[in-house]
Amino acid sequence: MFCEKAVELIRELHRLSDGQLPAFNEDGLRQVLQEMKVLYEQNQSDVNEAKGEGRADLIPSIKLRHSCLLRNQRCLAAYLYDRLLRIRALRWEYGSVLPANVRFHMCAEELEWFSQYKKSLATFMRSLGGDEGLDITQDMKPPK
């Protein structure tokens, strides 16, 4: 069945329910994108045949492949998004400088996303509490 690799990526994250960030699975991503390419090309070919030669009987297969494409898209987007949620949590747990072993698990674009996130958060915090701003990442627990 199609989309098995895609769901494997999801499982990889689901197993780590405590928010740990595993290494970025570049190879897994590439395999899913490759499967999408193949499905799309097969569908293009069938669509041309359906239109050109009146092969309406090909439509169910075209729809099936399209469902698989949507599934792969969803799995990849969810995989990447969930990783961003874990990375975002790191800002609140570790502060703005991430430990090297964590950075090592992030791809270049994730590091860029994190950098942008830090900037957005800093801008927001500066806008609070008058001239000095307010560091809301401190004092996460109430005083004794």
Add this chain to the structure above:
Amino acid sequence: ANTETYLKAVALKHMPPNLQSVDMLKAVPE
């Protein structure tokens, strides 16, 4: 916007033409 840019850069732009966007408002629930 940051997240959309990221998703496009890493994955969406490598997908078939009709699948290169995700409706972020629908995808991220309140």
Add this chain to the structure above:
Amino acid sequence: SQAYLPVPPGVGMEENFFSLDDILLSHERLSCRTECAFPRLGFLEKSGDTRDIAEGTKMELPLWLAKGLYERKRRVVSVEVPKVYREGWRTVFSADPTVVDLQKMGPYYYGLGSQMLHFDSPENPDVAQSLLQTFIGRFRRTMDSSQNAYNEDTSVLVERLDCLERALFRSGQSGLNGFQSWEKGRAS
């Protein structure tokens, strides 16, 4: 990490697009029957020795694909209601919902049951009722045990719960632990 807040599963018949739980739920397999032919996809079928999937083929499809192909007005694929939602099991649940091992019968008993309502069936109103009554019948025990088990091994308490119930149990435990921590002056 307390700051990691994954996208939660959808409520009822809805799925959340980015929810890992919903994606795994929709990976569950259902017994289906094709109501039309699927040319050139014969390799997907178990025997896989024909070029096409013929009309009338019985095969297991993941929920996401069954949902993607299913059409109310046209016969493309028909989906069999899993045993646990049919009359026999519904009778068991109505007799005593607390005795059933929902991890074994599920593990997504409520989630999958709710998703089955996307497929037209005369049993749907009864399935929906059964899901609701089963939840109501079991909820109290899950809540009570989550509030009473402090600092102990809870594996026996959760082993017969389905995924939704386990999430509720964990939520209850989180509240209990937070309260205990505060009482002991450890929350500052």
